[in-house]
Amino acid sequence: MEHKSVIIIGGGMSGIKTAIDLFHGGVEDTLILEARSRLGGRILSKESPSNNGVVYDLGASWFHDGLKNPLFEKSKKLGNIDYYFDDGKSAFYSATEDGIVESWKFDAVVDEFYTYSALTYESDPDKQDMSIKDMWKEYSSQFNDRLNENQRKHAPAVIRMWTELWLGESWDQLSAKLSLERNSMHHLGRNIFIKSGYTKVLENELNELPKSYRKASIKLEAQVKKIDFSDPKRIKLQLSNGGKEYSCDYLVVTVPQTVLAITEKDDPQYIEWTPKVPTPISELIKDLKFSSLGKVVLEFDECFWPKDFDRFYALTTNFPKVDVNDNGCSETIIEAWDFPALFLNFQAIHNVPALVILTQRPLSGYIEELLQRGHSDKVWHIYKPILEKIAKNSQIPAPTNILCSPWNGEKYSRGSYGTSLVGAEDSAAIVEKFQQGFQNRIRFAGTETMGDTSSGCVHGAWYSGQREAKAILKSMSSGEKEVLAESR
């Protein structure tokens, strides 16, 4: 049985950063086990089928926290990452209005609503959680006399758009208590769109490990099925299909919590722990849900929409009940304007006639299924009327290619990132326990283990790897056995 000081499960940003910092801290006998046939996890850049040199990030796309993002700083120094501040010109459109919906029609009320929700739980922390949609109902009925027609119509549509396309989940599922805390939606500075593809940023990190390490110590298609920590001296792992066994002193688990939460033994991604994962982690993990922010790429032969806008926002006003199950239910026909949408204009970003549309659950799953079944016409059906309005033209051409992100159906992620649904535990408590790990030698990394604004972002994954490498190096230098004995 091959033995390593540290084994890292997962070759996304957090696992790779853990290995880098361990390596440069003098711990070279580590191993990264990655279940997929590629590295990167929820970083997934796809080359454009028709536009040379253009990549679409179907996962992470921005450097967030632009004032304080170590990956952005590094990218600037290396000079090999193209980026773009996509916070220039933008416009809102609504099904029921011609032309642009100007932001003065709603912005004072959108701001006040966020303040109202935050104040509500600040002044009464025991008040029952409710969805953002229900919170809007509460606010708008209590303050109906101060809202004009524009505000009643557009403010909820804008709130729905921002919360759903920031958090990746339907506003009738999202926790108002946890999602709308003050500053919770504010990052530390601007967001920076990565033109080169996020995979390039990951490659920059990988280059901090020597080639020999990368060749020998990163295993793809190496899915861990069993984790046995019953032996206080070493942790044993076994890969799937009765595969290879490994042992290690320290284990860093960067597997998404959605996968850690699997309890059905027949599930191919189920991980068998011996003994069971101790409480409170085994309990808390049930509360950490992933949303499903998705992307739909529409490529065209030519640009028929305004070229100089970074973004277009589509506001929905009818809030229909759409019957879509978790995996998308193709019996339902989704119409344009059923869901809010955010269009990234690749004509402005890359000078190519393409649009990348952000989608949310349940729409993102529905679209994934449609495209798997070859129903790209039904996807175009959703976006065509919106683009006709943006282009002020009812004779627009159909797209030449439609791509979409895989996160709903992706067995190793099962969603896009952690989010707080109505009634969830405050993620701060969950994060704290994951940061502690257990027995000192079993540790957790990954962006969802961060408790600050970096949570859910790639630099959050990076920070978590940095944190775990540091903790392990400290534990090693202070005398592993004593610490282990103490923690049991």
Place this chain on the structure above:
Amino acid sequence: MEHKSVIIIGGGMSGIKTAIDLFHGGVEDTLILEARSRLGGRILSKESPSNNGVVYDLGASWFHDGLKNPLFEKSKKLGNIDYYFDDGKSAFYSATEDGIVESWKFDAVVDEFYTYSALTYESDPDKQDMSIKDMWKEYSSQFNDRLNENQRKHAPAVIRMWTELWLGESWDQLSAKLSLERNSMHHLGRNIFIKSGYTKVLENELNELPKSYRKASIKLEAQVKKIDFSDPKRIKLQLSNGGKEYSCDYLVVTVPQTVLAITEKDDPQYIEWTPKVPTPISELIKDLKFSSLGKVVLEFDECFWPKDFDRFYALTTNFPKVDVNDNGCSETIIEAWDFPALFLNFQAIHNVPALVILTQRPLSGYIEELLQRGHSDKVWHIYKPILEKIAKNSQIPAPTNILCSPWNGEKYSRGSYGTSLVGAEDSAAIVEKFQQGFQNRIRFAGTETMGDTSSGCVHGAWYSGQREAKAILKSMSSGEKEVLAESR
């Protein structure tokens, strides 16, 4: 010597609210001594010379904290206050651009700048304070590579406009550390413009005191010159010009801190304390400066600007060094676009052809002096080019009337409200000491004694009166003498 349980110095909102709550708490032998010949302090409504029924508030104008403002709630119940949410359509104008400056040209950078400043002092609380202007220099040089031409030009102009016209002071004087803390510029909900004049709101409060009280126990033109608390049994007061003497058990001082801070004995507003005001209040008070937010009213025969905009914002780009002393220096000719300006459109608010312009120090003092000397042409000289741009018309008529607020030259206020200049003590520490008062029997009220978002607002004054009445009632019911003995 007339004796009262409680004497309140100052008949503004805080003093009146103190008297109301004492009265309804059973303490009826109180007295309000007001130095001016009118009540209201920094509430000052003037009737329009030409538009019947229209009033201009030269002091407080809005209900702030619209989600949580007790005076707004009361006004809605009474139904006798007209109000208007003036956060609808608005537009930015710049000296160097034709037409409206759209907000996407600067807003991402303005937001990021505020975050940058707050983060700077969060991560290094010991970093030396600097002005908002210098903080912009620091930010824009550090992040020059991410700013485009629009952002470099307009973002500092917008930052200057918002901070100066919110805080009433020049951005090269304002503390970045204390003025730009996170949430410090965010009120709890929307701001509500009072159409009826704030004096009506004050009258609603006064009506909570019986007529007999108001007639007998509110003295106008009663300027307190001497406060003698050397006798532990009673506090003695004497009015100016060797005037009447009073004694009381409790004293509530609502005099603006600018007046309390006067140390020159020859100053007509100097108050002689015997013994001296103890530290730390006597020391802290030197740090509490008042800014001077002012208003200029321009009345016209007809409206020549867009009728449906609530506000116009004038951005300045040249940042000249204007040599204006504290009282305004009429040797200097101030040009249009030397200072940012905010125009409230009374055509939208009141359907009358008038504009109310917010001004800041040093401009507000300069304009006061100009109008006192009859130079209304020089005031029009400042605003005419801006209005020509807004009206898209170089043949606009001159105003028929120009009025302005009196706060710079107003001997009993000496400014508009408390603000934090570069290097000031954190006002939280100052506020805490004022809320404690001393010897239990000498207490302070007034909006600057509030430490939350109500500070500087009328409802803050109201809260402070509520607080002091409650404290005195509690002290009385718990046995005054014991408490006094204990506090010495």
